[in-house]
Amino acid sequence: MISEFDSRIKPQNNNAVKFFALFMVISAIFFGVYYWIDKYKGIVGLIGLVFLVVAILIFTKYISTAYHYAVMIDSRNIPLFIVYQVVGKRSVTLCRIELADIKSITKETEKERRAHKTPKDRLLFKYTPTLFPEITYRMEVNARSEKSEILIEGTDEFADLLREYAKTALENRILCEE
Numbered sequence: 001m002i003s004e005f006d007s008r009i010k011p012q013n014n015n016a017v018k019f020f021a022l023f024m025v026i027s028a029i030f031f032g033v034y035y036w037i038d039k040y041k042g043i044v045g046l047i048g049l050v051f052l053v054v055a056i057l058i059f060t061k062y063i064s065t066a067y068h069y070a071v072m073i074d075s076r077n078i079p080l081f082i083v084y085q086v087v088g089k090r091s092v093t094l095c096r097i098e099l100a101d102i103k104s105i106t107k108e109t110e111k112e113r114r115a116h117k118t119p120k121d122r123l124l125f126k127y128t129p130t131l132f133p134e135i136t137y138r139m140e141v142n143a144r145s146e147k148s149e150i151l152i153e154g155t156d157e158f159a160d161l162l163r164e165y166a167k168t169a170l171e172n173r174i175l176c177e178e
Contacts, residue, residue: 002071002073002079002099002165002168002169004070004071004072004073005070005071005161006068006069006070006071007068007069007070007154007158008066008068009066009067009068009069009129009153009154011062011066011129011130011153012130012133013062013063013129013130013131015130015131015132016058016062016063016130016131017063019055019058019131020055020058020059020063023051023052023054023055023058024051024052024055026048026051027048027049027051027052027055028048029048030044030045030047030048030051031045031048033048034048058131060087062129062130062131064087064088065085065086065087065129066085066086066087066129067083067084067085067086067094067127067128067129067152067153068083068084068086068091069081069082069083069084069127069152069154069158070082070083070084071099071162071165078098078100078169079098079099079100079165079169080096080097080098080099081095081096081097081098081099081102081162081166082095082096083095083096083127083150083152085127094125094127095125095127095150097141097143098143098169099162099165099166099168099169099170100166100169100170100172100173101141101142101143102139102140102141102162102166103140103141103142104139104140105137105138105139105140105159105162105163105166106137106138106140107135107136107137107156107159108135108136108137108138109134109135110132110133110134110135110136113136113138113151116138118149119147121147122140122147122148122149123146123147123148123149124148124149124150124151125148125149125150125151126151127150127151127152128151128152128153129153130153133153135153136151136152136153137151137152137153137154137159137162138150138151139151139152139162
Protein backbone atom coordinates (compact mmCIF):
# COMPACT_ATOMS: atom_id res chain seq x y z
CA MET A 1 0.00 0.00 0.00
CA ILE A 2 1.37 3.37 -1.01
CA SER A 3 0.80 6.21 1.43
CA GLU A 4 1.58 9.87 0.94
CA PHE A 5 4.68 11.36 2.51
CA ASP A 6 6.83 14.47 2.32
CA SER A 7 10.60 14.69 2.77
CA ARG A 8 12.26 18.03 3.46
CA ILE A 9 16.00 17.91 2.97
CA LYS A 10 18.18 20.17 5.12
CA PRO A 11 21.14 21.18 2.95
CA GLN A 12 24.63 21.16 4.40
CA ASN A 13 25.82 24.18 2.46
CA ASN A 14 29.00 25.17 4.25
CA ASN A 15 30.81 25.02 0.89
CA ALA A 16 28.18 27.20 -0.78
CA VAL A 17 28.43 29.84 1.95
CA LYS A 18 32.23 29.83 1.69
CA PHE A 19 32.18 30.16 -2.11
CA PHE A 20 29.50 32.87 -1.92
CA ALA A 21 31.57 34.89 0.57
CA LEU A 22 34.77 34.34 -1.44
CA PHE A 23 33.22 35.52 -4.72
CA MET A 24 31.61 38.53 -3.02
CA VAL A 25 34.97 39.57 -1.53
CA ILE A 26 36.76 39.10 -4.87
CA SER A 27 34.03 41.12 -6.59
CA ALA A 28 34.33 43.90 -4.00
CA ILE A 29 38.11 43.97 -4.48
CA PHE A 30 37.74 44.28 -8.25
CA PHE A 31 35.15 47.06 -7.89
CA GLY A 32 37.43 48.84 -5.40
CA VAL A 33 40.36 48.60 -7.81
CA TYR A 34 38.04 49.82 -10.60
CA TYR A 35 37.76 53.24 -8.92
CA TRP A 36 41.51 53.60 -8.23
CA ILE A 37 43.00 52.79 -11.61
CA ASP A 38 42.86 54.67 -14.87
CA LYS A 39 43.93 51.97 -17.33
CA TYR A 40 41.91 48.83 -18.05
CA LYS A 41 38.87 50.08 -16.10
CA GLY A 42 36.47 48.22 -18.38
CA ILE A 43 38.22 44.85 -18.00
CA VAL A 44 38.53 45.20 -14.21
CA GLY A 45 34.87 46.21 -13.92
CA LEU A 46 33.79 43.32 -16.13
CA ILE A 47 35.77 40.79 -14.04
CA GLY A 48 34.21 42.23 -10.87
CA LEU A 49 30.76 41.91 -12.43
CA VAL A 50 31.42 38.26 -13.42
CA PHE A 51 32.39 37.39 -9.84
CA LEU A 52 29.28 39.20 -8.55
CA VAL A 53 27.01 37.27 -10.94
CA VAL A 54 28.58 33.94 -9.90
CA ALA A 55 28.06 34.83 -6.22
CA ILE A 56 24.40 35.68 -6.89
CA LEU A 57 23.91 32.41 -8.78
CA ILE A 58 25.40 30.40 -5.88
CA PHE A 59 23.16 32.25 -3.43
CA THR A 60 19.97 31.69 -5.41
CA LYS A 61 20.69 28.04 -6.29
CA TYR A 62 22.15 26.69 -3.04
CA ILE A 63 21.69 29.06 -0.10
CA SER A 64 18.20 30.52 -0.46
CA THR A 65 16.63 27.44 -2.09
CA ALA A 66 15.21 24.32 -0.47
CA TYR A 67 13.83 21.20 -2.16
CA HIS A 68 10.95 19.08 -0.88
CA TYR A 69 10.31 15.60 -2.21
CA ALA A 70 6.79 14.20 -1.91
CA VAL A 71 4.83 11.11 -2.83
CA MET A 72 1.17 11.91 -3.50
CA ILE A 73 -1.84 10.15 -4.91
CA ASP A 74 -3.54 12.14 -7.68
CA SER A 75 -7.26 12.31 -8.50
CA ARG A 76 -6.98 9.25 -10.80
CA ASN A 77 -5.48 7.24 -7.90
CA ILE A 78 -2.01 7.22 -9.50
CA PRO A 79 0.96 7.60 -7.13
CA LEU A 80 3.29 10.45 -8.09
CA PHE A 81 6.78 11.54 -7.10
CA ILE A 82 6.91 15.34 -6.91
CA VAL A 83 9.84 17.71 -6.37
CA TYR A 84 9.10 21.20 -5.04
CA GLN A 85 11.55 24.09 -5.02
CA VAL A 86 10.96 26.56 -2.19
CA VAL A 87 12.49 30.03 -2.33
CA GLY A 88 11.27 32.21 0.52
CA LYS A 89 7.49 31.77 0.68
CA ARG A 90 7.14 30.73 -2.98
CA SER A 91 6.87 27.05 -3.87
CA VAL A 92 7.27 25.79 -7.44
CA THR A 93 6.70 22.25 -8.72
CA LEU A 94 9.78 21.21 -10.69
CA CYS A 95 9.16 17.54 -11.30
CA ARG A 96 6.03 15.39 -11.31
CA ILE A 97 6.37 11.78 -12.44
CA GLU A 98 4.46 8.59 -11.85
CA LEU A 99 6.16 6.22 -9.42
CA ALA A 100 5.67 3.38 -11.89
CA ASP A 101 7.93 5.21 -14.37
CA ILE A 102 10.94 5.00 -12.01
CA LYS A 103 13.08 2.12 -13.26
CA SER A 104 15.88 2.20 -10.68
CA ILE A 105 17.23 4.18 -7.75
CA THR A 106 20.95 3.88 -7.04
CA LYS A 107 23.03 5.39 -4.28
CA GLU A 108 26.13 7.28 -5.41
CA THR A 109 29.06 8.84 -3.64
CA GLU A 110 30.57 12.05 -4.92
CA LYS A 111 33.35 10.13 -6.70
CA GLU A 112 30.87 7.77 -8.41
CA ARG A 113 28.65 10.70 -9.42
CA ARG A 114 31.58 12.50 -11.06
CA ALA A 115 32.65 9.32 -12.90
CA HIS A 116 29.11 8.59 -14.18
CA LYS A 117 28.47 9.64 -17.76
CA THR A 118 24.83 10.28 -18.58
CA PRO A 119 23.97 8.74 -21.96
CA LYS A 120 23.21 11.25 -24.70
CA ASP A 121 19.65 9.98 -25.10
CA ARG A 122 18.84 10.86 -21.46
CA LEU A 123 18.14 14.19 -19.81
CA LEU A 124 19.73 14.92 -16.42
CA PHE A 125 17.87 16.85 -13.72
CA LYS A 126 19.67 17.81 -10.49
CA TYR A 127 17.45 18.50 -7.51
CA THR A 128 20.13 18.56 -4.83
CA PRO A 129 20.10 21.46 -2.36
CA THR A 130 23.75 20.99 -1.35
CA LEU A 131 26.62 22.37 -3.47
CA PHE A 132 28.85 19.27 -3.27
CA PRO A 133 26.72 16.52 -1.67
CA GLU A 134 28.55 13.46 -0.37
CA ILE A 135 25.69 11.05 -1.12
CA THR A 136 23.05 11.34 -3.84
CA TYR A 137 20.50 9.00 -5.35
CA ARG A 138 20.19 8.64 -9.11
CA MET A 139 16.73 7.75 -10.35
CA GLU A 140 16.42 6.41 -13.88
CA VAL A 141 13.04 7.34 -15.28
CA ASN A 142 11.30 6.24 -18.47
CA ALA A 143 8.22 8.45 -18.70
CA ARG A 144 6.20 8.41 -21.90
CA SER A 145 8.80 8.58 -24.69
CA GLU A 146 11.41 10.41 -22.60
CA LYS A 147 14.29 8.85 -20.73
CA SER A 148 15.87 10.84 -17.95
CA GLU A 149 17.99 10.70 -14.83
CA ILE A 150 17.10 12.61 -11.67
CA LEU A 151 19.60 13.34 -8.91
CA ILE A 152 18.15 13.81 -5.43
CA GLU A 153 19.44 13.82 -1.86
CA GLY A 154 17.96 11.96 1.06
CA THR A 155 18.46 9.23 3.60
CA ASP A 156 18.77 5.49 2.99
CA GLU A 157 15.32 4.98 4.54
CA PHE A 158 13.82 7.52 2.14
CA ALA A 159 15.44 5.81 -0.87
CA ASP A 160 14.32 2.34 0.30
CA LEU A 161 10.76 3.57 0.75
CA LEU A 162 10.81 5.20 -2.68
CA ARG A 163 12.12 1.97 -4.26
CA GLU A 164 9.38 -0.05 -2.56
CA TYR A 165 6.69 2.41 -3.66
CA ALA A 166 8.00 2.44 -7.25
CA LYS A 167 7.96 -1.36 -7.35
CA THR A 168 4.42 -1.50 -5.93
CA ALA A 169 3.20 1.17 -8.38
CA LEU A 170 4.68 -0.75 -11.33
CA GLU A 171 3.02 -3.98 -10.16
CA ASN A 172 -0.32 -2.15 -9.81
CA ARG A 173 0.03 -0.68 -13.31
CA ILE A 174 0.74 -4.11 -14.79
CA LEU A 175 -2.30 -5.57 -13.01
CA CYS A 176 -4.55 -2.75 -14.25
CA GLU A 177 -3.40 -3.22 -17.86
CA GLU A 178 -4.22 -6.93 -17.87
